[in-house]
Amino acid sequence: MIHLQFHEATALLTLDRGGARNALAIAAWDAIADATALVAASDARVLIIESAMPGMFSAGADLSEFSALVRDPAMRTRFRTAMARGIEAAAALPVPVIAAVDGGCFGAAVALTLACDIVVAGDAALFATTPARLGIGYPATDVARLRERVGAGQAARMLFTGDRIDADEAARIGLAHRRVADADGEARAMAEMIAANDPDAVRMLKAVLRDPGDPAHDRSFEDAFGSSGFAERLEAFLGGKR
Numbered sequence: 001m002i003h004l005q006f007h008e009a010t011a012l013l014t015l016d017r018g019g020a021r022n023a024l025a026i027a028a029w030d031a032i033a034d035a036t037a038l039v040a041a042s043d044a045r046v047l048i049i050e051s052a053m054p055g056m057f058s059a060g061a062d063l064s065e066f067s068a069l070v071r072d073p074a075m076r077t078r079f080r081t082a083m084a085r086g087i088e089a090a091a092a093l094p095v096p097v098i099a100a101v102d103g104g105c106f107g108a109a110v111a112l113t114l115a116c117d118i119v120v121a122g123d124a125a126l127f128a129t130t131p132a133r134l135g136i137g138y139p140a141t142d143v144a145r146l147r148e149r150v151g152a153g154q155a156a157r158m159l160f161t162g163d164r165i166d167a168d169e170a171a172r173i174g175l176a177h178r179r180v181a182d183a184d185g186e187a188r189a190m191a192e193m194i195a196a197n198d199p200d201a202v203r204m205l206k207a208v209l210r211d212p213g214d215p216a217h218d219r220s221f222e223d224a225f226g227s228s229g230f231a232e233r234l235e236a237f238l239g240g241k242r
Contacts, residue, residue, distance in 0.1 A: 006042065100187035
């Protein structure tokens with residue numbers, strides 16, 4: 001269901017549940033959290049989240065489990081916390097996270113992409129936030145991320161209507177950051193570019209993007225000039241090797 005592989009400095013987290021349109025069961029959210037913990041503990045410099053199913057990134061949460069949520073209030077909490085654990089684990093990774101979306105990306109799967117630093121949309125990408133059609137809401141943290149990503153008006157339109165947004169519109173409103181023909185290929189090319197940079201510098205830049213107001217960033221900026229990585233790269237640059 002959730003596969004994690006490492007290729008040199010890139011980690012690949014693959015959603016692979018084709019028979020269920022890559023719907024994410026409660027166990028899958030836990031698996032995403034566990035996989036990202038392994039990435040955080042590894043030497044990987046970037047994570048790509050992708051799909052093994054052509055034409056479908058993920059249908060979102062597994063609706064076949066929702067009948068249990070009707071009957072059992074405790075399961076509602078279990079579902080909410082598992083989903084939050086998976087999404088927040090992706091958001092908290094200190095290395096960049098790229099979502100390669102080249103198919104349907106619906107419901108909770110949109111929330112997963114909102115936790116990523118960069119979303120690449122391929123030709124077949126379609127996005128929709130559909131909780132209102134089911135008579136439920138969207139977790140507040142995910143609503144906040146959607147609003148931050150696309151603005152209050154576009155977030156309202158997506159949540160209130162549940163309408164589908166194609167790749168071109170997703171790029172136009174900021175839901176996706178790159179619009180390409182091949183999302184997987186572009187994500188890999190982008191990951192290679194990221195991995196070629198100094199990993200400590202990339203982590204520092206991600207930390208600043210996450211919380212620009214942290215006063216510790218000033219010291220991190222200054223300390224970087226004394227790092228071995230900076231000295232080596234500066235010497236190479238001045239020597240005409242870069």
